[in-house]
Amino acid sequence: METLHPRVRLVWAVGAVVAAAVVGVAAAVVGRLDLPVPPWLPAALTVLAVVVAVGGVALAVLRYRVWRFEVRDDSLYLVRGVLTRTDTSVPFVRVQHVDTRRGPVERAVGLASVVVYTAGTRGADITVPGLTPERAADLRERLRDLATESEFDAV
Template identity: 60%
Template sequence: MRRLHPRIRVVWLLRAAVLAAVVGGILFGLDRVLPLPVAVPGWAPALVAGVVFLVVGGHALLRYRYWRFELREDAIYLERGVFTRVRTVVPFVRIQHVDSRRGPLERVVGLASCVVYSAGSRGADVRIPGLPPDGADDLREDLKRLAIGAEGEDGV
């Protein structure tokens, strides 16, 4: 099983920091705008933001630890999840199309994602984050080739 690039942790930690800043900012703004029945100390929003960052950042680090994927002869296999482990199998014959993407944070740290769209179920897309840009393009091309080769096979 292949692991994600270690720099994906930076992306996930940056997202945790943004979420913590938003939560802290909202609490700070609410304290200034709405008259609260209880006095809120000035350091409370910062404390809440710190706790949010620790929880979400810790989750991001654990998420990296359990994220894996593998191309086998008939399908792509994925394992992920911190609290609930999810194992996904996408048969090549079910793949409709494949994209490679680079969001703003991914571009900053030099990473990309590969998104696999499959037929037959709701939310039928699988995103593999934390790939080097060339690796995402190579994976996209490999999946395209394998999906075309599996076209005549039964998807069940």
């Protein structure tokens, strides 16, 4: 089973810190404006911002320890989840298309994600984060080729 690139922890931690910053800004705004709110609310929002930041960084480390994926003969297999472990097997015959994605934080740290869209209901897509751009392109092409082969084998 393959692991993700270690820098993915930074991507996930930055996401948590940004969320914490939003809560912190809300705390500052509520504290400065003359709004009819309980006097303890700004302090509670500040504590929440710290909890979100620390918890998010810890979660990033724990997620990295669990996240694994493997390209098998007939499917893409993923293991992920901290509190609830999720094992997913995506048969190649169900793959509709495969994309690579690089958000601003991923680009900044030199990573990419592969998104596998499957036949099924709304939200039927799987993302493999934390790959180098080269590894993401290789995985995208391999999954695309395997999906095409499985389509012809199914006929």
